[in-house]
Amino acid sequence: MPEALVAFLRARLTERETAALAAGGGGDDSSWRALGTGVYSAAASLADDVPPLATTGPEVGGSDEDAALAEHIALHDPAHALREIEAVRQLLRRYEEPGSSDALPDSANRLSAAAERGALLLAVRHLALPHSGHPDYLAVWRP
Template sequence: MDELVRWLGEQLDVDAARSTAAAEELGADWYYDDGFVLARREDDMVATGSQDFLERERGEHVATHDPARVLREIDAKRQILEIHHVIGGWEDEDGQDIGLGCNECGYSAEYSDRGGWCDTVRLLALPYADRPGFREKWRP
């Protein structure tokens, strides 16, 4: 397996583990209500701000990125990775092997020079650029 996809899979695993842990006690669906982020299952408080309440914009942001949503996003990213996998066997008009390409996006010399990974896969990795192990050569 290519190191980009292996590394990205590890990041998704970390996010999934964190989201699952956050959801275990209170539930995965959160909402904002009058200064607080609450877990829908128990109506227990998940987050408050520095003055014991959250301003609407901040609270809605936290609630919008609840564990349920994060897990759905992780699932979608994994499905995109399955569709955009590297394949070989690309040939020129003379039947000569010209390198690797993306199963979904096709062949390009640029993809082949980058191990076959298309911009779609590289863009999926970009939000994790601040994490250890990210390589600048993976940027789109």
């Protein structure tokens, strides 16, 4: 079961990575900022009257809700998404290959690896929770 959960989470990470890269991840404009109802590349100079990457309402007279939507979008820019994806992938690698020490006997390494994997599995279950609405998510994966 843990292998299926890890595979499920890796698939969701790949989907997010594909979307982040398609939205400009890795490029100069992959970090975003909100200004009013617009979402702009953080690299863009607003003095040059650069059009926004996205808008959530009218440029003039937008509501507080429109501005909040723009801020939410900017907080989930491609650069942030790619950093988050890599962090989760590092945790998954650690789950699959728990640490060991040459200074410890094999029995202690096996015991510490089992404890580490147990703790990391709980973390992986929690990381999969945001995807619980996905049709491939299994209820038995809930922490």
